[in-house]
Amino acid sequence: MTKIPQRGALINSEKGLQNSLLTFLKKAAEKKLFDAIMLPMQVPSGDSFAWILIKDMQLLDEATPIAPIMPVNAAKAVKRLTRKGEGSSKIAVLIKPCEVRACVELAKLNQIRTEDIIILSYDCLGALPMQDYIKDPVWGKQEFSAILESKNWNSQFVKPVCKICDKFSLSASDLHFGIIDEQLLAIANSEKGETLLAGMDMKADQELENWKQYIRKIRTKRLASKAETFEVIKTKVAGFANLLDTFSECIGCHNCQSACPICYCRQCYFDSAVSKPNSDVVLMRAEQRGGVSLPLDKIMFHTGRMAHMSLSCISCGLCSDACPVNIPVAKIFSYVASETQKTFEYTAGESFGDALPMKEYKPEELGELGKLVQNAEIQEGGHE
């Protein structure tokens, strides 16, 4: 459970969300509250965005704190930044809540070190689907600005997973920017966050009750549409035949896996030689079933990946962005993840303190298994 602070500091947001955030960051940089900052910046061609680690703070002028799209989950960038040993500098990263969650999961898996980074996040209005944006970047930029401008929490243009995202606000970041109508609130959520706010001479004197209510209202709506969406998805993947149907268009490019921030393996098992059976096995399968589609392991890849990462899935939707044939991978994975995480009473990315479910064993955690264990104990009288 996320514990939300009582108070936050009010930020002047007259110049719009993007500018207000930039102003805040520039001031913090001037006060040397961090040595470097990582945030999105438009690529020179203008049709995409990339994560840039800025040392020269002049470059901040060209940054887009809230980018309309999400080409790479920031956790992947943070991983590259911190994986190898402790640095000596303090790095601020301004990222989306789902990216914070990915960072939390990767930190638990020793892929990210959080000692050197200050994580800044904001109430996220969503991102546009990659393919829509690339088709028409000009439209994309306009549309996204409009969403930000009007605080449109119900945009029809954002990614499908964003439409049903209920974790778009504060979770485990150090400092969170809360959005409520025309107000922007800086909420310190850790010692690091508090130090940053104090360094900015900002006082956390604003009660957050109104903001919380505002967020809660949006969440309630989102949860409802999430439930609806999951009901539909469920019918699409329930049973082996349906699952096969849904993934029948998969071309086996494994882009979903490359894009996934949680897939942290150096080499995916399904890309390795280990997973490739000998030709006699392939022939045997063909003989058993009359025929076999090649390359093998389409469903095995997806279900295998699901088994590996669904307990840590943070529903960022990058898999869907990456899918060239428009399989609703993100919705499916998000649905399965919500079920598996419920089973273990675990929410991926919620807090650095929750242990990964597989690292902890509680006999009572699996209701069904629990019953099995009990029955077995009763029958212990039987044999062995």
Add this chain to the structure above:
Amino acid sequence: MSHKSSSVMVVGAGIAGIQAALDLAEMGLQVHLIEESASIGGRMPQLDKTFPTNDCSMCILAPKMSECARHPNIKIYIKSNISALEGEPGDFTVKVLQAAKYVDPVKCVACGICESKCPVKVDDEFDMGLRKRGAISRYFLQSIPSEYTIDPEKCLKLTKGVCGICEKVCPAQAINYQDTDQEISLKVGAVILATGIDAFDPIGFGHFGYKSYKNVVTSLEFERMLSASGPLGGHVVRAYDHKEPQSIAFIQCVGSRDESIDHNYCSSACCMFAIKEAMIAREHIKGLKASIFYMDIRAYGKDFDKYYEKAKFQYEVEFIKSKVAEISETDDGSLTLKYVLENGDIHYSDYDLVVLSIGLQPRANIVKLAQKLDIKLNEYGFCRSNAFTPLQTTREGIYVCGALNGPKDIPESVTTASGAVADAVKYLKLERQEITEDKDAEPEKDVKGERPRVGAFVCHCGINIAGVVDVKAVAESARNLPNVEHAEDLMYACSQDCMNTIKERIKEHNLNRIIVAACTPRTHEPLFRQTIAEAGLNPYLFEMANIRDQCSWAHMNEPELATQKAKDLVRMGIAKARKLTPLQRLPIDINPQALIIGGGLAGMTAAQSLAEAGFMTYLLEKEAELGGNMRNIFFNFGNDPQKLLAEKIEYVTNHELIEVHTNVDIENIDGFVGNYKTVIIDKDTKQKQEIEHGIVIVATGADEHVTTEYLYGESSRIVTQVEFEKMLHDQDFPKPKLKNVVMIQCVGSREEGKMYCSRVCCTKAVKNALNLKKKFPNVNIYIAYRDIRTYGFREKYYTELRDQGAMFVHYTPENKPQVTLADEWDPGSKVSVTVFDPIMDKEVVVDADLLVLATAIDARKENIDLAKMLKISLNTDGMFLEAHVKLRPVDFATEGVFVAGLAHNPKDMDESITQAKAAASRAMTYLNKKSVLAEGTITEVNESRCSGCGFCEEICAYNAIKIDPEKEIAVVNEALCKGCGACVASCRCAALNLRGFSNEQLFSVFESLDLNDIIGGD
């Protein structure tokens, strides 16, 4: 000591003898194992299941029997007896008479044709006369050795000179009617006696009608009736009409606790035995009424009370505290029991079958044996030993274990066996052993590049598997699978002759992968691995399919589906077998030093045994003084505990090979068998010291339960038994003179959440009461009890106390005694105790000058931390949990760690001494080796795949895998890895691989299934 020998003799090859022989052999000593019957094994093969785990008795014993048979240091002499012993300890000469077998053991192939043609039919001893055997026979199907022998008293050829059929039909020409008895002479340093006990013969008990009523059987006969491998195939029917009984009565203490037949002792095991039989019978027969008629239920062992509760509440076994006066037979063969309840009421009940829980008594030939060996017997005719030297006979150099010196259950027998070894070592030459190649084994064949040639063997396990599964059909189905060169069904795959068959087939068909479809690899895999190793195959080219637990047991009512599943399991096993590769076991060096945690009686005794055998020992004690709980014990029926304590302290503090550290805590224990490093810290100076050692003995003791019940602490006249014993010792009693003393038993024991018996309190109460009576003969003693558990020879003292007029009042947990103070403001107030007396059928009130509470023995809280450091387990009561409650009572599942004393479970001093010696002996089986072999099935890391996430490190229960801080990838400690596979399952990156369970192997198992649609199904 002038003499020492590297040979030793063990007499009697029951479970105790087998354990003693194995321990000695593992230390590198030459063992002569003498057995009177035609097979090793003793009583255990006759038992169906064992309490309190309901393990199949033969299933857990068979691997030990085989290990014994194939150990290069053990020589087995069946049908043999000691005829004379001469010489000194360290240099005995023993004459052994080997009876003629009339069958050449080298030629006999145990085909059994001889017995099937033998015209003589006599009662089979193994099946308690429920089955007939020939004059030529083998003792039981899994006999070791497996050869047949001729009974010269029954054989027509040998008695009357006629017949000779067996000679004619024997295809191996193994019969030799001219065989004669032979006497051989063996030189040994010490002798361990383990000749066991006899069961009481109830034939003299006329009023119970044994042998005259057809449906009255003994508990041993009933055991054979229950056994799936017994004469009834596990289908319990009455001999009278072959009908399934609908009600069974168990009558306890037949031949035990009976002064009229000079059996004034408790046979210790029968209560649990009956509870087990009642539970198993209820599993066999739906709706069966099972009643146990008892005086006291003596469920005093580890986890026994939980078993008893389970029988009462889960299995609905009826327990009737009563005395059965008479049994009479009705017209339909059923039996009417006349019994007297506690309050004197006489009742009658009808039962279809009556089981007499017969007691244990000394062997008929024990007097002769004692004379030959010049050892003395005790008042009941058991071998004599003393509570403080519980494993010594009256003759130096001759030791005793098992039930020979008093009734014992299986784990106690095993413990005494190991304990006796520790004593015997004094006269034996120990030399640290190298890892030796088995001389008889074939050199390992290189199978690289060879096409898989699989041999599949499907076991009947008597009718245990074949009763449900069509074993022949399973073997047939295997025969047609690719790469299978040979498939065969075997009666008992684990029997010696069948294992020889497997070895022959390997040769014959040039097999290079073996699968056995039988029982569980947990008990039998090591056996089969060794078998194929003897035939020149790498032991890891072996696979097992468990078609007993998973087919014949799980689906006993669906034989066709069970057979289908068995075929599937075998096909899967063969698929894996094809992919098996040879694995190597790495040697781990053993540091020959021992660490003992806890300086009480158990710790000091273990230290003494180890030092005597020449091993450097570090003894740790957290208190400033040695002695532990023993410091509070002052009496022991004629022995002086404080004198013993002083001697022990003197010994351990002065022995050059024992380094005592008192007043220390353990900061950390790191390492694995053979290579431990422990950091201790002085409690005052905070100085640290690191100790390197090869093994650990946990002897941390236990705590006295602190009670708030019965107004304890409110008056100086309410004390615990421990405080009372001190009072008796100091002769310091509350004034004026004591008139009434009340004792309450089971304070904090046998209750919800602490469902165990503290074992010693009944005897302690009786002991203290007798001492009090000695001082004040006129004092009135009232003992409020639930069951009096003066097991074994302790019964005598209970009888004695009753004879002296002490009152025993039985109470139930629902109706505990009530205690009030006479004067609530007086800190020395007298106490009034109210308790319901079922004999008088009313409440009695006693104004007590002293109330003595028998408080429980509690597990120490510190156990939890120690368990974590050593990677060992605790049971639900917080006591340390041994590797196997029956057969490995002092070992932990973690190799190189052993347990002794109260840390394991409540126990008396003699039992702590025994267990401490046993732990020392088990430890010596490691310490006396220069190195041991690590597991072959261990995890390996594919460095290029590892992401260093550390998941594996966190879930490994053995601390065997760590992330290397430099390389940031996982590294396996091959000595620590147990091959459990948890890390492999946790590794998302597939960077880990369990040798012997590789992805490739497992995937080919899946591929072999018809469920291919699910796996990789596109």
